[in-house]
Amino acid sequence: MGYWADDMVAALPPREEGQVLATGISPSGEIHLGNLREVMTADGVYRVLQEKALPARLVFIADNLDPLRRVYPFLDRDVYEPLVGRSLSGIVCPCTRHDSYGEHFLAPFLAALEDLGVATEVVRAHELYASGAMDEVIGQALAGRDTIAGILTELTGKQVAADWSPFDARCGSCLRLTHTSVTGFDLEAHTVAYRCDCGQEGTTPFAGGGKLTWRVDWPARWKALGVTMEPFGKDHASRGGSYDTGVRIAREVFACEPPHPIPYEWIALRGKGDMSSSKGNVLSIHGMLEVVPPQFLRYMVLRADPQRAIRFDPGLALLNLMDELENPANKNRNARAVELAQIPGRSMLGIPFRQLVTMAQIGDFDTERTVSVLRRVGVDASDLGLLQRYLEYVRCWLDRFAPEDVRFALAQELPQAANVLNETQRAFLAELARRLTDDIGGEELHSLIYDLIRELGGEKPAPCFAAIYLAFIGKERGPRAGHFLAALPADFVRTRLREAGGTT
Ligand SMILES: [Zn+2]
Ligand SMILES: [Zn+2]
CATH class of the missing domain: 1.10.10 (Arc Repressor Mutant, subunit A)
Structure with missing residues (x-):
C-alpha cells in the first residue's frame, strides 16, 4: 500500500484517449472548506496522471441549472420566495453585483481554486445544456423513460409516479423547473411538451429548455463529457444511492461505462461534527486562505486517504500540520502528499x-x-x-x-504586572541578567535558565518562568522562554531583567 492516489492510478486500466476526471457542485450557498475535498481529491489524482505524462482532463461542473430549493436562512424572503423553483443561473444574486445567484457563490470558489493551484476546466451546466451537447442523452433518457423508472424502483425500493419524466422542463411563464410535467416529446425536433401547475402549457427545446433530473443527469454527463473517474461524497455511494442507479442507467440507457468511483468521507471540524452549511459549522475557503498558505489546504486534504474522515482542528493542532508540511525532518509528514501539495511557481517560506x-x-x-x-x-x-x-x-x-496563552505582545516598558514578583523571583531575574552572554542561542539559554533554577535551590521552575513572562509580556505564561529571550537584543533583555530584578 503506497500513497492512495499513486495506488489508484497504478490500478487503472490503460486508456489511450486519456482520463477525464469530473467534479461538481451546486452553487446554492457558500462553497465551504468541507466542499473542497471533492475537487482536491480529483486534483491529487490528476497531478499523479500528469507526472506520469498520461493524458488527462480535470473538469469542474457547476450545477447552476439546479433550481433554488427553498428560501435559505441567509436569503431575503421577499426577494427569493417567488424565485424558488427557478434555476440558480437565472435568478438575481444576493449582493446584486454578480450575473446570477449561481455566480455569486461560484466566483469566490473559482478564485480560491486558482489560489490553490487547481487548474480545472469549468463547465457551467446552463451553458453545457444550451450548447446542445446534452441533446443526444436527453433524447435517450426520454425514450428510455420506462427502463429508467424500472431501475429506480428496483434499486431504491420506491415507486416512480406515473407522470414522472427524467426531464424537468422549464415553464415558459413562471420559469420554474419544479412544477411542470412532461406530456410528450419529439426526438426529431428535440422538443418537450409540458404542462405547468401555473396553468401554462407549451413546448420547450432540449437545449436550454430544462434539465435532466439529478439521478439521470449524472450518468448523462458521464456520457456527454466522457467522464472516466469521479470523486463523490459517501452519501451518493450508499446502496441504492445515485452512483448505484447511475451505473445501471449509464449501461442500459446511455450505452456507456460508468466512471471509476472515488467515494470520499467528509471533513469534520473538531468538536463540531461534519462540516455542512445546514449545521452552520463551516469554515470558508477564502477565509482559511487568509490564515494558512494554499499549500496547507492542499496538504490537509491530500494527506488522508479519501475513505478516511478528516478531523480538522484550526487551533493548536494546525501548527502540527504546518510542521509536517514545511519541516522536512518531521517524521509524521506524508512525503507524497507534501509533494502534491506544492503549487508550481509558489514557494513556501521554509520557516517553522x-x-x-x-x-x-x-x-x-x-x-x-x-x-x-x-x-x-x-x-x-x-x-x-x-x-x-x-x-x-x-x-x-x-x-x-x-x-489565549499563545498570544502575547512584547512590553516596551516593564509591565505593571511585574510588581507582584517576590524576592526569589527578582533574585532569579537579576542573576539571569548577570550570566547572559551576547550571542547565546535558544537551547543554551534554556539550559542556563534551568541551571540557575537548580542553583537557587528548592525553587520550582514555574515561578521562575512566570517571572520571565511577567517581566517581558505581563502574563504568567508565554512562548518557550529560551528561544523567546534569544530572539530579543541581548542589551534589551539584560536591561529588562535588571529592572524587574530590582538591580538598576
Ligand atoms: Zn452577488
Ligand atoms: Zn409555470
Missing part, C-alpha cells in the same frame, strides 16, 4: 510556522523587525514579500483560532 508565531509577535508583525528577530535566532528570511504574507497568516491565525 510555530517558530514564526513567536517571532512575528516579538517583531510586532513588522517585516523588517521580524527579519532582525529571525536573524538573531539564526534564521535567514530572504523572500521579504513571502515573509510579509506569512506574517499576515500568523496574525489572522492568532486572531481567529489560537488559544
